[in-house]
Amino acid sequence: MKNRLRVLRAERDWSQAEVAQRLRVSRQTVNAVETGKYDPSLPLAFEIARLFGRTIEEIFEAESDDTSHQSHQDLH
């Protein structure tokens, strides 16, 4: 799953440690989510969305979205 966490964090000039503190998780977790090594749970995704004032869809995007969209178009 791709995400815009790094971009949103950079916009606010927050460090990973700062985001981790605000989300009450470890810095390793923030880094793992940013680099796509770990997909957060739905409650944590909501926490992230709330922190940045965005919706979950604006931050996270499924990797297969393009493919499924393409196949959907192919059907028409």
Added chain:
Amino acid sequence: MPSEKRRWLGCSGASVAQFVWAGVFCAGAVASVVLLRLFHLGLPLRIGVLLLAILPGVLYILTMIRDIRRLDELQQRIYLEAISVAFAGTFLFAILYPTLRQAGFVPAMSPTEVSVVMVALATVSYLVAKRRY
């Protein structure tokens, strides 16, 4: 996890209390073995001596569970992977032990020595899982 709590947790997510109870448990276990070997105690005292090891052991488990609950979801996943590998590895080792022993690949081992294998497996798998993320 609140930051003021986090500072008490080590790199493995274990609090100081967890290490303390593990130490007290080991000391209690050794002391109970020594006492039972040295003295011929009556049943009530034998139970008391056994509790020397069992009570810190129970407190160790309770502290470990409390520490795991304080971890965030990724750290809990890492912990779960480490414990799963340690459990499955020790289980397989225990099942295969008679065969390995018969074939001469492992020496005679006490249950305490087998627990060292479990701790080693947990440590290695913890480090591997932590590195992956």
